[in-house]
Amino acid sequence: MALVASEAAQTTGGARERPKESGVSPKVGEITAMDPPASSARFEWERHLLFLEMTVGSLPSEYESQEINRLTLAYFAISGLSILNALDRVDRDQLANWVLSFQVHPRTEADLDNGEFYGFCGSRTSQFPPSKISSRNCSHLASTYCALAILKMVGHDLSNLNPEAISRSMRNLQQPDGSFMPIHFGAETDLRFVYCAAAICSMLNNWTGIDKEMAKDYIVQCQSYDGGFGLLPGSESHGGATYCGVAALQLMGFVGTKICSKETVIDIPLLVQWSLQKQTINGGFQGRSNKPSDTCYAFWVGGVLKMLGIFELIDKDALRNFLFSCQSKYGGFTKFPENMLPDLYHSYYSFAALSLLGEPGLKQLCVELGTTSLDGHGK
Numbered sequence: 001m002a003l004v005a006s007e008a009a010q011t012t013g014g015a016r017e018r019p020k021e022s023g024v025s026p027k028v029g030e031i032t033a034m035d036p037p038a039s040s041a042r043f044e045w046e047r048h049l050l051f052l053e054m055t056v057g058s059l060p061s062e063y064e065s066q067e068i069n070r071l072t073l074a075y076f077a078i079s080g081l082s083i084l085n086a087l088d089r090v091d092r093d094q095l096a097n098w099v100l101s102f103q104v105h106p107r108t109e110a111d112l113d114n115g116e117f118y119g120f121c122g123s124r125t126s127q128f129p130p131s132k133i134s135s136r137n138c139s140h141l142a143s144t145y146c147a148l149a150i151l152k153m154v155g156h157d158l159s160n161l162n163p164e165a166i167s168r169s170m171r172n173l174q175q176p177d178g179s180f181m182p183i184h185f186g187a188e189t190d191l192r193f194v195y196c197a198a199a200i201c202s203m204l205n206n207w208t209g210i211d212k213e214m215a216k217d218y219i220v221q222c223q224s225y226d227g228g229f230g231l232l233p234g235s236e237s238h239g240g241a242t243y244c245g246v247a248a249l250q251l252m253g254f255v256g257t258k259i260c261s262k263e264t265v266i267d268i269p270l271l272v273q274w275s276l277q278k279q280t281i282n283g284g285f286q287g288r289s290n291k292p293s294d295t296c297y298a299f300w301v302g303g304v305l306k307m308l309g310i311f312e313l314i315d316k317d318a319l320r321n322f323l324f325s326c327q328s329k330y331g332g333f334t335k336f337p338e339n340m341l342p343d344l345y346h347s348y349y350s351f352a353a354l355s356l357l358g359e360p361g362l363k364q365l366c367v368e369l370g371t372t373s374l375d376g377h378g379k
């Protein structure tokens, strides 16, 4: 599916803010004919930009099974371009209109209290036209988070979205234990969707969609005996869940930016210990104990350490070397060093982790929102 006009992909915008390089600048179609080393210590700007542009324009067939997550995939591509300072390679108005086409609107204001959530669907296949007999509203918290993040990145004014409608109907998803369902007709409830709800409220600058005290109590219950967070109370600590818990608490104002803050509701020293122990012998981060390092956890766990203000305590050179060992010759990053092909998910989080490491030319992140710094995001 084409998102962006082909002429937009041919522009060379973004190059002006990149460091001067003496390397090649391949054109689309030429990249498979080249045979550079699988990894190098140099950030391969042009290859990464071509990789991201390709995924904005159309996705390889391997992504067919993820069609339901089309907005999420677009978020990885657009947010990646944003980190690389190259959003001028896309047609922002066209992109915003495409994202807005996934919004589900209530027919009347009374609909906001009918138990449904009025946010964004993830793709066309989950978007059913309203009918007199039934209308299946598939608005999803994760899709809504991705939609709002893209719209903010391309400069769309979110106040035009009727933030009150999104926030008020989002209340229908919060459960008695403080967690959130992602969709109004039932699904698993866990920390991922508490995070999405907090990030949505933050971006809309409207907190009527969440009972913060209930959400906080749920998150606190998810901190495990070893200091990390599981997706559910009592479950094994996991890097992604830990990011979701800590970032949601920070967005809601329950943890400060300093490790020594006494006004925290979780066990910070234990969290610090668990997080630092996730950096392994090869420099990368693992998501769970006794698992191999994986590029995405460089952001999930590295982001936690950044929010806690102790990112400097990690071995940054070793992490950078690990990430570059996963840099693909096709642009993007792989999950593990031994993988051949990059994927959007691990590429995006590798870009994000390199931003945390201060890679020259990359934009800074708003770590708790998981995207580039957004003006006026409600903090």
Ligand SMILES: [Zn+2]
Pocket (backbone or CB within 6 Å): 294, 295, 296, 297, 335, 346
């Ligand atoms: Zn991963």
